[in-house]
Amino acid sequence: MNENMNRLTVEEIKAILRGADPIIMEGGRTLLAKILKGSREKKVLQLELDTCPVYGYFKSKKLDDIMEKIDWMIDYDFLDVEYRGKLPMIIFTERGWQIECDQYADELIREWKEWVNQGKQDPDMVYLKDRNRELILLFLDKVRETGNKSFIPYLKLWEQIDYKKVREAIRRTITALEDNEPVDEQRMQERNESINEALKGSAPQDLLLKCWDCGNRFSFTISEQQYFKQKGFQLPKTCKKCRNKRRELYYM
Numbered sequence: 001m002n003e004n005m006n007r008l009t010v011e012e013i014k015a016i017l018r019g020a021d022p023i024i025m026e027g028g029r030t031l032l033a034k035i036l037k038g039s040r041e042k043k044v045l046q047l048e049l050d051t052c053p054v055y056g057y058f059k060s061k062k063l064d065d066i067m068e069k070i071d072w073m074i075d076y077d078f079l080d081v082e083y084r085g086k087l088p089m090i091i092f093t094e095r096g097w098q099i100e101c102d103q104y105a106d107e108l109i110r111e112w113k114e115w116v117n118q119g120k121q122d123p124d125m126v127y128l129k130d131r132n133r134e135l136i137l138l139f140l141d142k143v144r145e146t147g148n149k150s151f152i153p154y155l156k157l158w159e160q161i162d163y164k165k166v167r168e169a170i171r172r173t174i175t176a177l178e179d180n181e182p183v184d185e186q187r188m189q190e191r192n193e194s195i196n197e198a199l200k201g202s203a204p205q206d207l208l209l210k211c212w213d214c215g216n217r218f219s220f221t222i223s224e225q226q227y228f229k230q231k232g233f234q235l236p237k238t239c240k241k242c243r244n245k246r247r248e249l250y251y252m
């Protein structure tokens, strides 16, 4: 691990999470770096990753430097790696998803505001169907919090095409906007505080793990953790001594 690397800015953290969103469990670190670099590579264009709002965000940086930032994101518990077959894929950690979900919901709100400004009448709302449920419910909360009645026609269109559970939530949002229900300021504040907390990340530190063979605690260092994470390995269950012992038995 590069100990000299500065912590990323909040804006950089959010950009990398946004870039990871379209390739979760579909692509690895390198593909993510290419999105952020703004690569014209065939795979990037085929998957239409050039339409991602952070495509080319790190245009002026070298691919290696972008990779280093992504690895920092993995070290600080924003992203993780999980294997799909033999391929290591990028996934969100809980922390990373919390931040991404929030900024994505804001992005959807901005889009609706643009629609209102453009006087868009008949948007196809199918794009909101089959989305992550947590994202959709957060988006609806935020719609309600805007108090913006010009969103009601979009909500009504959306209500017609979505599943029952979501329809109920949409209906509640419409009613809240129509009746000028007061916004739950405390809930908003708590949510923002929680996001700010998440954005601090979790600095890697040596872990003390328990060995399942001998029962002793053993140290799992930062650099070992980084190696395991990038490889998508689970935490080791045994200490080195016991692991070596097993290996010897196996090869005897």
Ligand SMILES: [Zn+2]
Pocket: 211, 212, 213, 214, 215, 216, 238, 239, 240, 241, 242, 243
């Ligand atoms: Zn042991």
